[in-house]
Amino acid sequence: MAVFIIRRLLQSVFLVLVMSLLVFLGVFAIGDPINTLVPPDASDQERQAVIVHFGLDKPLYEQYGRFLANAVRGDLGRSFKFNESALGLIAQRVPATLELAFAALFMTVFIGIPLGLYAGFRPNALSSKLVMGFSAFGFSVPSFWLGLMMIMLFAVFLGWLPASGRGTTVDVFGVPLSFLTWDGLRHLLLPAINLAFFKLSLIIRLTRAGTQEVVMSDYVKYARAKGLRNGRIVFVHILKNTLIPVITVLGMEFGRAIAFAVVTESIFAWPGMGKLIIDSIAVLDRPVIVAYLMVIVVMFIFINLIVDVIYSLLDPRVRLEERR
Amino acid sequence: MTQNRSSSRFPFIFIAAAGIFLSFGASAWAQSTLKIGIATEPASLDPQFSTTGATQQASQQIFETIVGRDRNLQPAPSLALSWKQLDPLTWEIKLRQGVKFHDGRDFTAADIVFSVNRIPRVADSPSSYKRNVAAIKETVAVDPFTVRFLLKNPSPQLPLDLSFIYVLPANTPLDASTDDFNKGKYVVGTGPFKFVEWVRGDRLVLDKFAPYWGQKSSFDRVIFRPITSDPSRVAALLAGDVDIIDQVSPIDQERLRKDARVSLLSRPAATMMYLHMDSNRDKTPFVTGKDGAPLDKNPLKDVRVRKALSLSINRTALVDRILSGAAESAGQFVPEGMVGWAPEMTPGNYDPGMAKKLLAEAGYPNGFSMTVHGPNDRYPSDEQVTQTIGQFFARIGIDIKVQALPYSVFATAATKLEYSIFLLGFGNTTGDAARGMTAVLATFDKASGNGANNRGRYSNPEYDRLIKEASLSNDPKQRERFLQDAIRLAVGKDQAIIPLYFQTTTWAIKKGLSYETRMDEYTLGNYVTPVK
Numbered sequence: 001m002a003v004f005i006i007r008r009l010l011q012s013v014f015l016v017l018v019m020s021l022l023v024f025l026g027v028f029a030i031g032d033p034i035n036t037l038v039p040p041d042a043s044d045q046e047r048q049a050v051i052v053h054f055g056l057d058k059p060l061y062e063q064y065g066r067f068l069a070n071a072v073r074g075d076l077g078r079s080f081k082f083n084e085s086a087l088g089l090i091a092q093r094v095p096a097t098l099e100l101a102f103a104a105l106f107m108t109v110f111i112g113i114p115l116g117l118y119a120g121f122r123p124n125a126l127s128s129k130l131v132m133g134f135s136a137f138g139f140s141v142p143s144f145w146l147g148l149m150m151i152m153l154f155a156v157f158l159g160w161l162p163a164s165g166r167g168t169t170v171d172v173f174g175v176p177l178s179f180l181t182w183d184g185l186r187h188l189l190l191p192a193i194n195l196a197f198f199k200l201s202l203i204i205r206l207t208r209a210g211t212q213e214v215v216m217s218d219y220v221k222y223a224r225a226k227g228l229r230n231g232r233i234v235f236v237h238i239l240k241n242t243l244i245p246v247i248t249v250l251g252m253e254f255g256r257a258i259a260f261a262v263v264t265e266s267i268f269a270w271p272g273m274g275k276l277i278i279d280s281i282a283v284l285d286r287p288v289i290v291a292y293l294m295v296i297v298v299m300f301i302f303i304n305l306i307v308d309v310i311y312s313l314l315d316p317r318v319r320l321e322e323r324r
Numbered sequence: 325m326t327q328n329r330s331s332s333r334f335p336f337i338f339i340a341a342a343g344i345f346l347s348f349g350a351s352a353w354a355q356s357t358l359k360i361g362i363a364t365e366p367a368s369l370d371p372q373f374s375t376t377g378a379t380q381q382a383s384q385q386i387f388e389t390i391v392g393r394d395r396n397l398q399p400a401p402s403l404a405l406s407w408k409q410l411d412p413l414t415w416e417i418k419l420r421q422g423v424k425f426h427d428g429r430d431f432t433a434a435d436i437v438f439s440v441n442r443i444p445r446v447a448d449s450p451s452s453y454k455r456n457v458a459a460i461k462e463t464v465a466v467d468p469f470t471v472r473f474l475l476k477n478p479s480p481q482l483p484l485d486l487s488f489i490y491v492l493p494a495n496t497p498l499d500a501s502t503d504d505f506n507k508g509k510y511v512v513g514t515g516p517f518k519f520v521e522w523v524r525g526d527r528l529v530l531d532k533f534a535p536y537w538g539q540k541s542s543f544d545r546v547i548f549r550p551i552t553s554d555p556s557r558v559a560a561l562l563a564g565d566v567d568i569i570d571q572v573s574p575i576d577q578e579r580l581r582k583d584a585r586v587s588l589l590s591r592p593a594a595t596m597m598y599l600h601m602d603s604n605r606d607k608t609p610f611v612t613g614k615d616g617a618p619l620d621k622n623p624l625k626d627v628r629v630r631k632a633l634s635l636s637i638n639r640t641a642l643v644d645r646i647l648s649g650a651a652e653s654a655g656q657f658v659p660e661g662m663v664g665w666a667p668e669m670t671p672g673n674y675d676p677g678m679a680k681k682l683l684a685e686a687g688y689p690n691g692f693s694m695t696v697h698g699p700n701d702r703y704p705s706d707e708q709v710t711q712t713i714g715q716f717f718a719r720i721g722i723d724i725k726v727q728a729l730p731y732s733v734f735a736t737a738a739t740k741l742e743y744s745i746f747l748l749g750f751g752n753t754t755g756d757a758a759r760g761m762t763a764v765l766a767t768f769d770k771a772s773g774n775g776a777n778n779r780g781r782y783s784n785p786e787y788d789r790l791i792k793e794a795s796l797s798n799d800p801k802q803r804e805r806f807l808q809d810a811i812r813l814a815v816g817k818d819q820a821i822i823p824l825y826f827q828t829t830t831w832a833i834k835k836g837l838s839y840e841t842r843m844d845e846y847t848l849g850n851y852v853t854p855v856k
Contacts, residue, residue, distance in 0.1 A: 032736040032739075035731075037451065038451060039376070043773025043776055044771075050450050082367055082506070084502075093525065096525075148559070151563070152559060155563035156562040162565050163559045163562075164551055164565060165549060165551075166526050269550065269560070275552065282730075282731075284732045
């Protein structure tokens with residue numbers, strides 16, 4: 001496995017390099033940040049001074065070269081707008097986003113997989129049909145609409161939960177966490193449900209389909225014939241075999257929850273990375289956009305690596321070394 | 325104003341118990357908190373870093389400027405009680421006595437000298453305050469409460485410039501960086517609130533500064549919460565998470581007007597929305613004949629065509645229907661109350677018949693084909709406004725295409741003169757028309773920086789002369805007359821731009837509170853008061 005991991009990491013370096021070039025070109029294609037950064041009534045000298053200061057007068061290859069040289073030293077540039085290190089700005093937002101993503105993942109796994117299993121075992125029961133109906137609903141409802149409806153219902157009409165924000169946080173080893181306080185939990189609940197909703201629906205369907213398939217398989221029939229306990233059949237023979245595709249999707253969905261929680265974060269004014277990136281795109285704060293996308297690329301590479309490792313643990317047939 | 329929101333749903337006994345508890349609590353430890361939901365958060369806590377509105381809003385709460393700005397953006401006494409020009413190159417200001425910084429130090433002339441001198445040293449700002457000190461050669465403390473500014477060149481606008489200089493205590497290290505400020509270091513001013521905490525993207529917490537000399541806060545604590553999404557900001561207000569929100573969109577105003585829990589406060593703001601036209605080139609990229617063939621000349625170069633376009637727009641309908649009344653029709657650069665406003669320059673008439681006649685006179689009885697461009701994420705309802713304008717033009721026989729783009733893309737192309745006619749806004753943040761009229765309408769000149777926003781390249785030497793006279797005039801009355809004459813020429817006679825409307829800024833506030841609205845759109849915690 002070590003050889004596999006090392007080879008994958010080497011490939012990753014190449015991938016990151018290609019991505020950085022694409023991201024850089026893309027960000028340049030959008031437009032010139034000078035118009036959004038400089039106040040509309042700035043004189044031409046002021047404008048020129050800013051252009052020169054941020055190196056926007058340099059040709060693209062030179063700006064890219066400088067970016068790479070700094071990136072190797074771990075410096076992804078400074079935000080035009082905030083005059084702070086882009087990586088630092090992102091790092092400030094990571095705990096909030098991770099907390100939200102983990103909360104959503106937690107809901108997805110501990111609600112989605114049991115419901116999917118249940119619906120797979122008893123496909124014709126009314127309760128199973130309800131579960132499937134719920135998952136169809138979850139697929140079709142746009143996230144921004146659901147978020148606003150939940151705010152209107154639970155915050156405005158019922159007044160049970162706050163409408164937005166992160167609430168009280170507690171520092172654990174210097175990392176602010178909100179799920180450890182009652183106020184923080186109340187703030188976390190709605191955005192986490194909103195973010196989990198689609199994933200939950202997806203996982204229910206995947207688990208159900210897998211379960212239905214595996215239940216029919218010979219080894220399950222054999223296990224039953226051998227007189228194994230039902231619990232052992234479900235959790236060892238069925239669940240384990242159903243989980244392989246589910247893990248792949250969970251990995252990707254978790255990555256998406258971190259990288260693209262933009263909608264949920266803006267509706268709930270959740271101070272995470274998604275809100276930072278959308279604000280940065282609006283003013284074309286190039287260093288922050290580039291740094292953010294690079295962080296996301298690296299993150300996806302690691303998630304995929306971890307998913308592959310989990311595969312091999314779940315399915316003894318998968319030998320990582322042999323995959324080329 | 326935090327209250328126990330859910331109490332109304334509790335059985336009566338709980339309400340009674342809570343009431344008793346609260347009434348004891350209030351005297352013992354409870355402090356009153358005002359929560360403000362804002363659309364944009366500050367870029368920095370360094371009050372000398374960025375001139376953007378959201379940043380100055382925070383600076384206004386913690387710090388004070390040398391000269392103040394009242395609700396109509398006119399210079400008003402603040403840390404400086406009075407100012408006068410001793411000779412064309414010297415200004416003298418008298419300072420308020422007995423003012424304290426948040427750390428207890430006394431405010432004196434040394435703090436002014438330090439603050440003015442620090443501005444050129446603030447690095448890396450895309451919207452710097454440097455231009456506000458550009459005319460100053462030297463700042464001299466004559467005595468602890470008198471300061472003299474020696475200028476490089478005569479500047480009648482100095483008091484206006486001083487109203488943008490936020491004062492820091494002189495013991496702040498000269499190399500204090502914007503980073504230091506953002507971490508909360510050195511955030512010490514003389515303003516109505518003391519800094520407590522800033523969590524970027526989540527909250528800015530400030531406490532009342534009791535010894536403040538001016539309008540004191542009615543609350544012990546004020547929390548600014550950035551909520552970017554418009555409907556979420558409204559929901560936060562309705563849910564009681566915040567007490568007042570800014571920038572209520574036209575769509576939400578309809579609904580909130582019917583809601584008994586909140587009241588709406590509106591005020592014409594300083595942003596003038598206008599159509600800019602490619603009026604100086606012989607060829608323009610987005611106008612063709614109706615058959616798509618290029619025209620031999622640019623119709624927008626003809627003043628009759630520009631007048632016809634202005635006449636074809638029903639501004640009243642635009643404001644009422646598209647903006648739900650959240651604007652005021654415009655016929656010139658600044659709204660009433662600002663320097664440069666000319667009384668007889670009323671919003672343009674709606675007269676499609678006359679418009680068609682003018683088009684025919686100009687040689688286009690059957691119209692032509694044109695694309696109108698506009699942003700879709702910059703101003704309230706900007707995309708709908710652009711589309712509506714297109715429909716008005718279509719009614720006088722012009723074939724219209726409308727294209728709305730993200731501002732970042734749009735502004736890049738507009739600045740490169742890639743459009744023919746497009747929607748833009750200009751924020752008159754100085755309470756005076758001169759800066760905007762120089763940027764948008766003066767002849768484009770890279771060296772002098774005039775016409776930096778003149779994306780239509782209008783050029784009239786007489787207009788340039790009037791603007792120049794205004795900028796050099798020491799007599800405020802005379803200066804105002806020059807500016808009025810200039811706008812009569814550029815809009816009244818030449819129709820270089822088509823002013824559409826002045827945006828109205830709207831706040832929504834919980835019933836039981838009131839706010840003194842401002843033209844600069846800031847929401848200042850110390851001006852929110854309980855209604856008696």
